[in-house]
Amino acid sequence: MEKNRSIAMRNFKVNVRHLVMIILLLPVVAVYAGDKKPGWITQRPVSRFYYIGIGYASKAEHPTDYHQVARDQALNDLASEIEIKISGETIQKLSEMAGVIKEDVLSQIRSTTRAHLEGYEQVAAWEDANDYWVYYHLSKEVYQKLQKERKIKAINLAKDFYLKAKDEEKKGNIASAIRYYMQALQSFQEFIGEPVSVQIDGKSRYLQNEIYFALQQLFMNIKLLPLTGKLNIKMTKGKAQPVKVKATYQPQGNPVAGLPVAFKFVKGKGKIDSPVNSDRQGIATGMISSMLSSEKLQILRAFTGSDLFVDTGSNPLLQQLIRNLNTPATKILLTVSGLQ
Known part of the structure; x- marks a missing residue:
């Protein structure tokens, strides 16, 4: 006991x-x-x-x-x-690229x-x-320690996506290159307002600028063309009507496969599959399932855009930068008959 x-x-x-x-x-x-x-x-x-x-x-x-x-x-x-x-020069550059005033940046x-x-x-x-x-x-x-660790990790990931994008671009895989560039920007969005210098091909370069201008160049070289000048749409109940545009990369005119293309009525109203990806011939086909306007002449806008590739999340500066890119678009004239 x-x-x-x-x-x-x-x-x-x-x-x-x-x-x-x-x-x-x-x-x-x-x-x-x-x-x-x-x-x-x-x-x-x-x-x-x-x-x-x-x-x-x-x-x-x-x-x-x-x-x-x-x-x-x-x-x-x-x-x-x-x-x-952040230097005044960097703020000015970001302001111009994002299309917003310095105070907003x-x-x-x-x-x-x-x-x-x-x-x-x-x-x-x-x-x-x-x-x-x-x-x-x-x-x-x-705080400084955690920031340094996060920044190094983010930059390394962004650089990896950047190099993959460059490789896809050389192979002619334009849509894939755009996706990798977008992922590169997304990877270090926390530090998007800071000048990030990295070594690429033995040279010191600002990663944000390299990615942004590469994206702009790719989008500028993509052309979207409707396969018909004016499309006659005869709506029959239960039968969808196709609308086609072709994506090519200039100056060679090679087809761009896997490119997300969205369709939107800018005159009239209807229901159409959107977005859709272009096939190996660069053709994106949207199917009009119904027309909701009685107008005889209607207009569809076909376009690709940065927000169709990745979700930019909640970072407002990244969203503004992405939206300010010049992206290709075209219009398709529709003459509609058979409306009920």
């Missing part, structure tokens, strides 16, 4: 010791409540070693989600402290910084019957 009691006491002491160690390793978060606001609310903290974010929410205005509202505000506040070091870069925050910690929170405040910080050293 005495021996069992002695073993139990030893086990108890070991468990208590482990529990104390676990508690010591947990992050310390000060939670305040009461009438008197703590100093970090009345006077904003300043630190050489941390980025700081303070958030607030009214419980009356946000009775069910005031914690989340205050947290989001704190992280936005924290992100605003992170200095964005900076705003979108800051939004991207906020979206990719990690490593931050809650330091304290305070609340009373009406208000909720929260205090976060992020170690500057930790």
Whole structure:
């Protein structure tokens, strides 16, 4: 009996010791409540070693989600402290490429910084019957380390896609080359606002510029042509009518296979398969299943575009850059008969 009691006491002491160690390793978060606001609310903290974010929410205005509202505000506040070091020349170039003003470029870069925050910690929170405040910080050293690791990984992946795109371009696989270029841009969209210099063929080059202008050149050399000047569409119930355009790559005029082509009515209205991929002869066929307008002369627009290749996600600057590319399009005249 005495021996069992002695073993139990030893086990108890070991468990208590482990529990104390676990508690010591947990992050310390000060939670305040009461009438008197703590100093970090009345006077904003300043630190050489941390980025700081303070958030607030009214419980009356946000009775069910005031914690989340205050947290989001704190992280936005924290992100605003992170200095964005981008030259005026880079901002100007991005502004021209994306077709937006410089202020929008900076705003979108800051939004991207906020979206990719990690490593931050809650330091304290305070609340009373009406208000909720929260205090976060992020170690500057930790932030720089994480940013460097993410940037290296993103650049290496983007460069890999870029080299694959170049290889496909040399083989004449134009649609495949465009997809790889798009994936390259997408791979380092977090750093799209920073000048990224890489070694390619023994030369130092800015990767964003190389990808963007390669894409623009490919799109400029693609031509879409309707296979008939004016198409007579006779609508019969239950029978779809084909509309065809051919994609070629200039100046040789080689067919572009696998190119996504979309169709849209710009005059009149109807239902048509869209988008569709061009076949080996470069022909994209959209099937009109019904006409929804009584107009005799209607117009279809056939086009390819960057957003048909990849999902640009939530990065607004990348979306603007992609949308500002000049992409090929053509129009098809339809004379419609047999409308019910």
